[in-house]
Amino acid sequence: MLSTYTARSVAAPSAVITGWGSYVPPRVLSNRDLESRIDTTDAWIVERTGIRERHVVEDGEATSGMAAKAARVAIERAGIAADELDAVMVATTTADHLVPTAACLVQEQIGARHAAVFDIGAACAGFVYGLAVAKGLVASGAARRVLLVAAETISRFIDWTDRSTCVLFGDGAGAVVIEASEGRGGIRGTVLRGDGTKRHALWVEGGGSLMARIPDAKDGQMFRLRMDGQEVFKLAVPSMARACEEVLAAEGLRLSDVTLLIPHQANLRIIEAVGKRLGIDRAKVFVNIERYGNTSAASIPIALCEAVEQGRVRPGDRILMCAFGGGMTWGAALVEWSGAPVAVGRKGIAARARDLLARRARRAGGSTSPRAT
Numbered sequence: 001m002l003s004t005y006t007a008r009s010v011a012a013p014s015a016v017i018t019g020w021g022s023y024v025p026p027r028v029l030s031n032r033d034l035e036s037r038i039d040t041t042d043a044w045i046v047e048r049t050g051i052r053e054r055h056v057v058e059d060g061e062a063t064s065g066m067a068a069k070a071a072r073v074a075i076e077r078a079g080i081a082a083d084e085l086d087a088v089m090v091a092t093t094t095a096d097h098l099v100p101t102a103a104c105l106v107q108e109q110i111g112a113r114h115a116a117v118f119d120i121g122a123a124c125a126g127f128v129y130g131l132a133v134a135k136g137l138v139a140s141g142a143a144r145r146v147l148l149v150a151a152e153t154i155s156r157f158i159d160w161t162d163r164s165t166c167v168l169f170g171d172g173a174g175a176v177v178i179e180a181s182e183g184r185g186g187i188r189g190t191v192l193r194g195d196g197t198k199r200h201a202l203w204v205e206g207g208g209s210l211m212a213r214i215p216d217a218k219d220g221q222m223f224r225l226r227m228d229g230q231e232v233f234k235l236a237v238p239s240m241a242r243a244c245e246e247v248l249a250a251e252g253l254r255l256s257d258v259t260l261l262i263p264h265q266a267n268l269r270i271i272e273a274v275g276k277r278l279g280i281d282r283a284k285v286f287v288n289i290e291r292y293g294n295t296s297a298a299s300i301p302i303a304l305c306e307a308v309e310q311g312r313v314r315p316g317d318r319i320l321m322c323a324f325g326g327g328m329t330w331g332a333a334l335v336e337w338s339g340a341p342v343a344v345g346r347k348g349i350a351a352r353a354r355d356l357l358a359r360r361a362r363r364a365g366g367s368t369s370p371r372a373t
């Protein structure tokens with residue numbers, strides 16, 4: 001639940017990532033598989049995009065299911081119970097339904113009974129937008145524990161006969177738990193931008209209130225993702241690079257202060273062009289697009305999980321993230337990775353367990369007192 005309070009006399013708490021998790025569906029679709037369906041080759045796809053394979057959902061699987069799986073891992077890593085979450089946000093443009101939001105379904109699946117629930121619609125930039133919202137919720141005191149999941153089932157909105165788009169995308173989910181902390185670090189700064197005038201470069205025309213899906217709809221293409229690849233490419237590179245520079249400048253940092261750049265995994269050539277424009281060492285740029293393709297909003301948290309698993313992120317490291325997507329939307333976030341979080345009001349695991357039991361007892365007794373940091 002979210003509740004605000006005023007008259008804070010102490011510095012706003014940091015918003016620290018304390019848990020992370022990801023999930024991709026087991027079914028793998030390789031470039032070779034696509035060769036048998038459309039006029040393309042593995043060599044063309046690898047050379048122009050860097051992608052070798054992607055994961056796609058099976059019938060009956062959708063965004064909220066993947067999101068909940070990633071969320072459970074993140075929550076377990078954070079060492080909290082789902083009903084301690086104050087907010088559940090899902091960054092997605094491919095929710096299971098128009099109503100309810102994907103966040104409502106995730107809340108039900110993980111049992112986050114006391115959380116505010118809402119989706120964030122910023123296409124591939126959704127995770128970066130979500131980090132900004134999470135930081136705001138924590139800094140204002142409205143929430144102490146936030147779950148941010150980014151999950152997409154793009155494969156359902158692809159025209160599988162259009163070789164210029166279907167080779168690019170994949171499905172998946174990534175999640176982080178963000179907690180209020182008295183320690184330093186966490187989400188330091190974010191830059192969010194958008195430009196609706198360029199919306200036709202990447203869009204799904206139908207399915208919304210202007211053109212709702214109707215059973216006898218003749219032109220199914222209206223409900224499929226359409227894209228001007230070259231236009232997107234041209235816009236994405238300078239936009240992401242500029243957002244990175246802006247967030248670093250706002251934090252008083254230089255590129256040399258950054259340990260790892262995790263860019264949205266849209267196309268290897270875009271990633272390399274952003275890196276070149278920034279002048280960052282190639283070894284500091286995280287890339288996993290070859291195995292997942294473009295998973296839209298989910299690409300950064302999936303990459304973050306892999307970077308942590310590979311030991312490429314250590315406490316105190318500064319991670320720069322940047323994304324660009326339909327809308328158009330783009331942005332960057334600077335995160336200082338934490339070791340063990342110093343959670344607000346927490347003295348250790350034993351104290352935390354007592355806290356949890358006391359809260360449960362209060363709830364059982366009908367207490368409705370708001371949480372405050």
Ligand SMILES: CC(C)(COP(=O)(O)OP(=O)(O)OC[C@H]1O[C@@H](n2cnc3c(N)ncnc32)[C@H](O)[C@@H]1OP(=O)(O)O)[C@@H](O)C(=O)NCCC(=O)NCCS
Pocket residue numbers: 039040041044045048049124163164165167202227228229230232233266267270294324325326
């Ligand atoms: C889509 C993209 C890979 C196309 O690469 P490109 O180098 O711009 O290629 P072009 O569009 O100029 O096409 C070159 C040729 O390859 C062909 N082609 C396109 N897709 C192909 C495929 N999958 N296999 C083989 N040939 C393909 C085109 O038809 C064209 O043929 P032609 O010269 O005979 O007309 C690239 O523009 C891109 O990645 N853009 C950004 C897209 C993106 O990231 N979107 C998501 C943002 S969040």
